[in-house]
Amino acid sequence: MKKSIVVAIIIGSAFAVQAAFAQSTATQSVNLTVSTVYKISTSGNPAALTVTTGSAGTDALTSVSDNSTTYSITQNYGNAVKVTANLDAALQAGYTLTINLASTKGTSAGTVNISNATSGSALSVVTGINRGADAGQTISYTFSALASAGMLTSTTRTVTLTLTN
Amino acid sequence: MKRILKNITLDIVIVIALHGAFLPQHAYSQQATSTQVVTLRVMELNKIDLVGGPLTLQVNSINDDAGEPNPAIDASTKLLWTSNGDARKIAVGTDIASPRFILKIEAEKSGSGTGVAEPEVTLSDNSPHDLILGVQRSAGSCKLKFTAMASVEEGVGSESHLITYTITGG
Amino acid sequence: MLKIVPLSGTLCDGSSVRGSKGTEDCRNYSITVFALLFGILPSFGFGQTYGSATNRITVKVQAITVLQISAGIINLSITGSNAIAGQDQMMTTDQTSTLAWGTNSSTKKITVNTSLATPKFTLQLVALNPTVGTAASQVTLSTTAADLLTNIGRSSGTCGLLYTAIALASQGTGTDAHTITFTVATQ
């Protein structure tokens, strides 16, 4: 009998302890971290820029332009972010490629000659970009050539736009 | 115990050093890129144009000594050209197969650009005649000197020439 | 005793009585009859029941409510991979934790709230596939308790927890540390 009572007390005590821990609430820690984000994309490639005409007596041939592509950016780093542009290789003398990026979150540098801008000498094309997003801004390319530079068979250049601080 | 403390201190120094070395670099290395492929091409082009004209050459005086009419001369017309090709030439021709009167033309090279002027050309038929040779990858210009001549036997009359300038491969 | 004799007599005649044997003498039968009258008869009357006893057991079930989260800590991180160029809003989700509950009270629901009074970013929560009850629509967490699950009275069940973190690029970087509290409340 005594043994039974002891067992009952032990069991009872055990449940009493469990009861003390029975909770009608539960908590969970959720940590949300937002890291630095830089994103830039372009809408595709511009059409071929082909110089086909000029004026008699003038060395500078009639330039051609393309503004069919756009770029979009998103960044949360700061309010002094910029976009730079460069080619994978410089153009030969007598040929000129300029680029102009429109911007609403920053300040466009206007028309920038990137003919000789390579990875080591990228040029700023948009500066002072504020935190946030800027979508579908127009990219304008202009290609011009001198008659004295001669003809140019189809040549490709990779233009790299970099969103950076 | 002292050794342990020394090691810990050293570790802390190293950690701080690494932190100081990499954190700024990390902070300034943030960027994203996007690329576009641009295709560039310049086609062959040859342009030629005239400044001045149409003009009228009038033979209306006689040389008393020779008893022949004096030639009429005009150098008011300017020829312009642009070519990004190599070894081009400029030829000139009239639309009259057998002119009644004599009409001569000469390029007086005084402008810029490449090219060598040929001697004075007589437009005696409607075939093209070389006017300037050695034109290449340039824009140039020159004055055109027209000379009209007639003999007494040819009497009085008039001719209208349509003169064509052509820049072609040389 | 005289009243018993006739009964004893009938037994002597060899009539059938349960447990009797007709070959035994009348004295033995008299003893048997006495025993039946004074003690054994009551028992034999209930199919050879020798005795019974009773006691009382009271079963009491307290109002029980228990909640359990499968994961104590959830880390949500918004990086470049969660962003789309040209879009200010960036988003990430977590669906790794589950909520289990048990309640034997009727008309109960589960509410949720955060300890963070002024979060920099937006944190939303919705209960997924509850085995019992009705999941409320997605909740934007605040210090005010909002319904997560309703109609869970007298049940034991589980559901998934889907956290959605939303940040705007224009808000910059940072960290929000939430302590999310789930509570079983009366509906």
Next chain:
Amino acid sequence: MTFVAVLAFLLSTFGTAQITVNGGNQTMTITTGVAGGQPVSVLNTSCTLSYTRQSKISKITVATSCPGQSFNLSVVATNVTRGNPAPQVSLVNGNPATDLVTNIPNSGTRNSTCTLQFTASSTFSQGNSTELGNDVHTITYTLLAQ
């Protein structure tokens, strides 16, 4: 005649004290549960049964009376000194008496005992006593010929 009266008295005495339950009335309280599971059942072994040898091989049955029963209660005999413990019996109001101990010998030691191990359990869906009231079982143990 005196002999007859004494014998009758003794037999009568034996008939009234053949089985007794010790430990008195008990209250079993379920206080906690498992999230996603069920409330934790409660065990009680405070009661024992004492019973005596009979002229025939006997057994003990158990039955309960619990009007409006809401929760679950079962019992099994442990530490049985004489006889065979039956499997655990679920005590449900209105069910017929069920064997608790069987094959109690009709010879040998006169007095036997066993421990009564009660298990109270419930599910979350069965509710709680605050809303439904307690289950009060009046349990009857009967010693009878097998």
